Amino acid sequence: xxxxxxxxxxxxxxxxxxxxxxxxxxxxxxxxxxxxxxxxxxxxxxxxxxxxxxxxxxxxxxxxxxxxxxxxxxxxxxxxxxxxxxxxxxxxxxxxxxxxxxxxxxxxxxxxxxxxxxxxxxxxxxxxxxxxxxxxxxxxxxxxxxxxxxxxxxxxxxxxxxxxxxxxxxxxxxxxxxxxxxxxxxxxxxxxxxxxxxxxxxxxxxxxxxxxxxxxxxxxxxxxxxxxxxxxxxxxxxxxxxxxxxxxxxxxxxxxxxxxxxxxxxxxxxxxxxxxxxxxxxxxxxxxxxx
Amino acid sequence: xxxxxxxxxxxxxxxxxxxxxxxxxxxxxxxxxxxxxxxxxxxxxxxxxxxxxxxxxxxxxxxxxxxxxxxxxxxxxxxxxxxxxxxxxxxxxxxxxxxxxxxxxxxxxxxxxxxxxxxxxxxxxxxxxxxxxxxxxxxxxxxxxxxxxxxxxxxxxxxxxxxxxxxxxxxxxxxxxxxxxxxxxxxxxxxxxxxxxxxxxxxxxxxxxxxxxxxxxxxxxxxxxxxxxxxxxxxxxxxxxxxxxxxxxxxxxxxxxxxxxx
Numbered sequence: 001x002x003x004x005x006x007x008x009x010x011x012x013x014x015x016x017x018x019x020x021x022x023x024x025x026x027x028x029x030x031x032x033x034x035x036x037x038x039x040x041x042x043x044x045x046x047x048x049x050x051x052x053x054x055x056x057x058x059x060x061x062x063x064x065x066x067x068x069x070x071x072x073x074x075x076x077x078x079x080x081x082x083x084x085x086x087x088x089x090x091x092x093x094x095x096x097x098x099x100x101x102x103x104x105x106x107x108x109x110x111x112x113x114x115x116x117x118x119x120x121x122x123x124x125x126x127x128x129x130x131x132x133x134x135x136x137x138x139x140x141x142x143x144x145x146x147x148x149x150x151x152x153x154x155x156x157x158x159x160x161x162x163x164x165x166x167x168x169x170x171x172x173x174x175x176x177x178x179x180x181x182x183x184x185x186x187x188x189x190x191x192x193x194x195x196x197x198x199x200x201x202x203x204x205x206x207x208x209x210x211x212x213x214x215x216x217x218x219x220x221x222x223x224x225x226x227x228x229x230x231x232x233x234x235x236x237x238x239x240x241x242x243x244x245x246x247x248x249x250x251x252x253x254x255x256x257x258x259x260x261x262x263x264x265x266x267x268x269x270x271x272x273x274x275x276x277x278x279x280x281x282x283x284x285x286x287x288x289x290x291x
Numbered sequence: 292x293x294x295x296x297x298x299x300x301x302x303x304x305x306x307x308x309x310x311x312x313x314x315x316x317x318x319x320x321x322x323x324x325x326x327x328x329x330x331x332x333x334x335x336x337x338x339x340x341x342x343x344x345x346x347x348x349x350x351x352x353x354x355x356x357x358x359x360x361x362x363x364x365x366x367x368x369x370x371x372x373x374x375x376x377x378x379x380x381x382x383x384x385x386x387x388x389x390x391x392x393x394x395x396x397x398x399x400x401x402x403x404x405x406x407x408x409x410x411x412x413x414x415x416x417x418x419x420x421x422x423x424x425x426x427x428x429x430x431x432x433x434x435x436x437x438x439x440x441x442x443x444x445x446x447x448x449x450x451x452x453x454x455x456x457x458x459x460x461x462x463x464x465x466x467x468x469x470x471x472x473x474x475x476x477x478x479x480x481x482x483x484x485x486x487x488x489x490x491x492x493x494x495x496x497x498x499x500x501x502x503x504x505x506x507x508x509x510x511x512x513x514x515x516x517x518x519x520x521x522x523x524x525x526x527x528x529x530x531x532x533x534x535x536x537x538x539x540x541x542x543x544x545x546x547x548x549x550x551x552x553x
Binding site: 166170224230 | 385
């Protein structure tokens, strides 16, 4: 026993970890939340929250087909997500429909197609709820490998392409005058987001993954002044939400994906009201001082 | 309209446009635009809202494809000269809440000089530093852009353009909402750029500045109305032709309505 640590407290944190599925769940939750939070910075700064939501829903048909033919669900989701990402970047370049309209049509039809496919299975209610809302306690050793491997790949590419992606997010006109490969960078970012979404499915599910992409990054945006710090704070907040959410899920017996997302929302609300720079309270005080 | 083309056409024209058409969807924003600009001159681009000033900039920056015609820079078609063009956007086009510092922004001007996978070189740091010093904002290097005043914002973006070491510099309404010190600073830099033979094209509503501080004026309203020395271009008739009833004749002085930015 460590000195100076309340044994009750220690027990609170350690007792769930006696189960192997909880250990794996916690690890998966930490990895996924951290990854989502970092990738999410670009989603927030480029105002792609709706797109992230749409892409996560579009994954469902891929998962469903993989499920029906007994294939690897992650692989199915990955193929569907990358296809949708590239599809969106083509459609938005054509520009005949407004982008949000095109996305809206695309993702609701994909969701309907996925549900149609899954509803042909008898046990579909249970399976569907796992896909929609995640099942972090069902994470197996293989899933952890997928999450870890793909997560590291996404972060590595993001680090390599950091500068051009930063320019593209901040000032697309500059990116064009610098002769950066703008269209390819856009597609790359979409593919990275879709891989992140796929990796996160098992933890938070299709319906809630967008929240993990957006909420920690938005919280970090309120608290920081530079993108590298924003990404670090966002990752920290994501991981904290992942851990807090999982413990809440264990002790309060609520769905894990939902409790992870609600933890992130809690941090967001704190920052929204109390951020020293961009918070509601700070701007009220500033306004009063200026009177 | 050729009788309004008053500029001699030198052999070494730096920027040439021949019968350029450009536009969005079905609408042409620029029609049959032809002019030559010699190297190193400072050009005021003047026209009413919707005259195609921004469209012209976008075409030059290759953000918008040409419908018809040719653009040549130093005799070569657009796209052959990497990095030769820098664009200072209107302040309204920038997301001032974006989490970057002044130095981050200026450094972005150097990204095109490198293969984007390489690390930044010492030279890039030096040019970044020099550009900030030139604009008098080196003490703001670590300030987030959200904390800048209007004048400082304009200086930060001009510093970025300087860091690009351009041959041609495009500026969209740089004098809007800028304090007098910054305006003087801008012209100091523009003088320096002229010494370095950098061609600058500045879209502006300010006829007075155009008249006193520029070598050449282009009057534009979808088509070329006139090009030449400002004193000859910015006269009653051509202005009336470009601005229609947006131009007010106030007793020897011509004023154009500038209430409503595009």
